[in-house]
Amino acid sequence: MQAVADDVFYSIYQYLGFGLIFAVICMIALPEVEYEGLKKCLIHQWHKLRTDKITRYKFAFFTILFMVLSRTLICRNIWQCPWENIIGEWGIFTSDGTLNTEGMLNVFLFVPLAYFGVLGFCQQDDLDKEILFNIVKTSFGFSCLIEICQLFFRVGTFQLSDIFQNTLGGFIGVAVWAMQQKIMKRGRKNMKTTLLIMAAGIGSRFGTGIKQLEPVDDAGHIIMDYSIHDAIEVGFNHVVFIIRKDIEKEFKEVIGDRIASICSSHNVAVDYAFQDINDIPGTLPEGRTKPWGTGQAVLAAKKVIKTPFIVINADDYYGKEGFKAVHEYLVNGGKSCMAGFVLKNTLSDNGGVTRGICKMDEQNNLTEVVETKNIVKTATGAEADGVAVDVNSLVSMNMWGLTPDFLDVLENGFKEFFEKEVPSNPQKAEYLIPIFIGELLEQGKMSVKVLKTNDTWYGMTYHEDVAAVKDSFKKMLADGMYKADLFTDL
Numbered sequence: 001m002q003a004v005a006d007d008v009f010y011s012i013y014q015y016l017g018f019g020l021i022f023a024v025i026c027m028i029a030l031p032e033v034e035y036e037g038l039k040k041c042l043i044h045q046w047h048k049l050r051t052d053k054i055t056r057y058k059f060a061f062f063t064i065l066f067m068v069l070s071r072t073l074i075c076r077n078i079w080q081c082p083w084e085n086i087i088g089e090w091g092i093f094t095s096d097g098t099l100n101t102e103g104m105l106n107v108f109l110f111v112p113l114a115y116f117g118v119l120g121f122c123q124q125d126d127l128d129k130e131i132l133f134n135i136v137k138t139s140f141g142f143s144c145l146i147e148i149c150q151l152f153f154r155v156g157t158f159q160l161s162d163i164f165q166n167t168l169g170g171f172i173g174v175a176v177w178a179m180q181q182k183i184m185k186r187g188r189k190n191m192k193t194t195l196l197i198m199a200a201g202i203g204s205r206f207g208t209g210i211k212q213l214e215p216v217d218d219a220g221h222i223i224m225d226y227s228i229h230d231a232i233e234v235g236f237n238h239v240v241f242i243i244r245k246d247i248e249k250e251f252k253e254v255i256g257d258r259i260a261s262i263c264s265s266h267n268v269a270v271d272y273a274f275q276d277i278n279d280i281p282g283t284l285p286e287g288r289t290k291p292w293g294t295g296q297a298v299l300a301a302k303k304v305i306k307t308p309f310i311v312i313n314a315d316d317y318y319g320k321e322g323f324k325a326v327h328e329y330l331v332n333g334g335k336s337c338m339a340g341f342v343l344k345n346t347l348s349d350n351g352g353v354t355r356g357i358c359k360m361d362e363q364n365n366l367t368e369v370v371e372t373k374n375i376v377k378t379a380t381g382a383e384a385d386g387v388a389v390d391v392n393s394l395v396s397m398n399m400w401g402l403t404p405d406f407l408d409v410l411e412n413g414f415k416e417f418f419e420k421e422v423p424s425n426p427q428k429a430e431y432l433i434p435i436f437i438g439e440l441l442e443q444g445k446m447s448v449k450v451l452k453t454n455d456t457w458y459g460m461t462y463h464e465d466v467a468a469v470k471d472s473f474k475k476m477l478a479d480g481m482y483k484a485d486l487f488t489d490l
Contacts, residue, residue, distance in 0.1 A: 015067040023062035051447030057120035076155035088161025110169025139170020192307040194238040195231040199314035200275040213254045216473045234324045240271045273301035282418040285426035293430035302407045311400045319455025326401040337401040337449040340394030346457040350464040352376045356396035366448040
């Protein structure tokens with residue numbers, strides 16, 4: 001085996017440098033890259049290489065691809081009789097009794113080629129027999145192409161054993177991927193995930209009362225009930241309420257104690273975190289009564305968040321699709337994501353709304369959130385201050401999928417916010433998650449995957465929205481999307 005190892009390390013030493021250059025060229029030439037200018041393209045791909053694992057898989061694939069091509073075609077001498085040994089050597093040892101290092105290397109080179117190929121280009125989260133078959137078939141076809149080129153250009157010998165060995169390497173590579181997916185899937189079943197509900201605000205435009213506690217159906221369920229139901233249904237097993245201390249009693253009477261009992265019967269833990277205007281990395285400005293925003297709200301739960309989590313507003317209905325997409329993304333190893341809602345599914349009939357319109361790259365990675373105010377419905381779609389807005393745009397509705405590591409970044413950002421933003425606007429400055437994430441994206445310090453959801457978002461921005469929201473829930477119940485006794489189907 002020493003001879004095989006030496007051959008492998010020699011191949012790496014001989015071809016790796018050129019393989020990296022080849023990979024860079026291939027990454028620049030990918031169809032999804034449409035940036036003008038080589039410099040911008042390189043910067044863009046370098047950012048993706050650091051933040052996107054799919055890009056890293058593709059880069060590794062192209063590097064290994066060049067190494068394979070170099071060893072089999074590019075760096076070969078002219079062979080006078082390329083058909084002299086068509087059968088080839090099939091065993092571990094050659095006919096003269098020496099170790100068949102060439103055959104072993106044929107296998108070893110195709111293992112990572114197939115492995116990174118399926119990871120980089122197939123993007124399958126679950127085992128798929130068709131994928132396994134197609135990768136093996138592709139390995140066979142690629143090997144045949146190499147052998148035919150060797151025969152035609154006389155840069156090696158055409159050998160059936162090479163085709164078998166290369167195909168075997170492709171099979172082993174995809175089998176490794178399959179085993180990895182099986183192990184990960186088994187781990188995902190027991191993975192802990194948290195639903196983080198921001199319920200500290202009272203809604204200044206709602207009028208009197210706490211809008212998060214407004215019933216939306218005849219059974220007295222509130223929007224939060226439906227969000228918790230949908231989250232538990234897809235696999236979230238920890239619920240954390242972010243509230244103010246002064247509404248704790250009413251909150252627990254209306255929902256907290258009841259939800260705790262329901263969650264207990266489904267092995268779902270419940271915790272509370274309290275947002276406090278005084279819980280800040282500095283001194284409270286005199287006269288400040290306004291809360292510090294969603295960033296501080298999420299930070300209030302840092303001590304109880306130990307798992308990947310989803311953040312939602314208490315008074316918003318998001319639908320089932322968004323919860324499922326975010327949960328699957330998180331349990332499959334994703335770091336940061338956002339449910340992207342279609343703008344037309346989020347507008348109010350009772351006035352203008354503010355929406356964060358998302359801009360994304362070709363792989364649905366978030367590049368910018370454009371905060372757009374006063375978006376109103378029109379006969380032809382929507383407009384903001386007289387300017388038409390694409391109603392099919394994806395928007396952020398504060399439904400984020402994040403990991404505990406993000407909380408450390410958020411905490412450091414809160415300290416900077418107090419140093420830079422608060423002094424110039426002590427009474428109204430807010431630390432908002434979308435704005436903070438936007439800054440991280442601009443600095444290349446974060447990557448966020450946008451997961452499109454076609455569900456209709458419902459919220460009670462205005463008191464007049466209540467009737468329309470109740471009608472929507474009545475229809476969903478009539479259509480069988482939910483049971484009147486909400487949690488009985490879990």
